[in-house]
Amino acid sequence: MMIPAKRKAVVEHALCVACGCCVKVCPLSAISVYHGHYAQVDPTRCVGCGKCMKECPASVIHVEEVAQ
Amino acid sequence: MKKKHWYDYLWIVSAAYLILGFFNILFAWLGLLCFFIPLILSVVTGQKSYCNRYCGRGQLFSLLGGRFGLSRRHDIPKWMKSKGFRYGFLVFFFVMFFLMLWNTYLVFAGAQSLSQVVTLLWTFRLPWQWAYHGTLFSPGVAQFAFGFYSVMLTSTVLGLVTMVLFKPRSWCVYCPMGTMTQLICKAKHHTDS
Numbered sequence: 001m002m003i004p005a006k007r008k009a010v011v012e013h014a015l016c017v018a019c020g021c022c023v024k025v026c027p028l029s030a031i032s033v034y035h036g037h038y039a040q041v042d043p044t045r046c047v048g049c050g051k052c053m054k055e056c057p058a059s060v061i062h063v064e065e066v067a068q
Numbered sequence: 069m070k071k072k073h074w075y076d077y078l079w080i081v082s083a084a085y086l087i088l089g090f091f092n093i094l095f096a097w098l099g100l101l102c103f104f105i106p107l108i109l110s111v112v113t114g115q116k117s118y119c120n121r122y123c124g125r126g127q128l129f130s131l132l133g134g135r136f137g138l139s140r141r142h143d144i145p146k147w148m149k150s151k152g153f154r155y156g157f158l159v160f161f162f163v164m165f166f167l168m169l170w171n172t173y174l175v176f177a178g179a180q181s182l183s184q185v186v187t188l189l190w191t192f193r194l195p196w197q198w199a200y201h202g203t204l205f206s207p208g209v210a211q212f213a214f215g216f217y218s219v220m221l222t223s224t225v226l227g228l229v230t231m232v233l234f235k236p237r238s239w240c241v242y243c244p245m246g247t248m249t250q251l252i253c254k255a256k257h258h259t260d261s
Contacts, residue, residue: 015149015150017149017154017240017241017246017247017250018116018119018120018246018250018253019116019119019120019126019237019240019241019246020116020119020120020121021126021130021237021240023120024070027070033115033116033120035114035115035253035256035257036110036114036115036116036249036250036252036253036254036256036257037250037253037254037257054141055235055237056235057144057234057235057236057237057238057239057240057241058144058149058240058241059143059144059149059235060149
């Protein structure tokens with residue numbers, strides 16, 4: 001049986017400014033700022049709603065199909 | 069809806085700071101808090117907790133650009149989020165800041181008289197004498213206030229412009245304090261691990 005791919009937020013770590021805007025809007029607390037470096041998505045919690053993508057001032061978050 | 073915390077209202081402090089500068093320029097000194105708190109937090113905790121939680125300016129931009137809809141919500145241009153621009157802007161900001169400190173020193177030393185102007189965007193000298201009612205200390209104290217308020221007003225205006233053009237908190241992308249605290253966090257994490 002094929003397992004369907006799920007949509008998850010993916011952060012371009014190299015260009016993330018770690019401002020934390022995404023953390024504030026995430027309804028599931030699935031995103032956090034890793035040691036002041038970049039935002040990190042917890043794939044077990046993320047449902048790919050895209051709120052963080054809309055909020056990100058640097059536009060470095062995208063929602064992508066991620067294989068399970 | 070997430071629970072609101074006391075620090076979610078710090079935008080009021082940021083707005084009050086800008087308004088107070090129109091009445092008495094000496095309030096500009098309070099702005100040093102926005103310089104020292106983020107630096108201390110990043111050095112001590114190795115996190116950008118100031119940006120993430122306490123930055124009133126960021127909250128003000130997200131309120132104006134978000135809830136009040138004063139933002140086109142377009143993507144910021146690629147070059148503005150590049151490391152080159154961010155570090156370049158940090159260096160430029162530092163140079164201008166030290167020039168401001170030098171001018172303050174000259175007034176303290178008596179080599180220059182107090183100039184009651186706020187310099188917007190490092191170019192436009194706005195007369196601001198209405199907000200100066202004398203100082204108990206050296207005129208240098210007031211000169212620093214004028215200079216520091218210039219820095220704060222300039223960065224707010226830049227932030228408002230990019231808020232309108234791009235996403236509400238576009239300022240965060242090239243904010244010199246944000247770039248600096250991120251560098252501190254990276255250095256700290258690098259040495260700790």
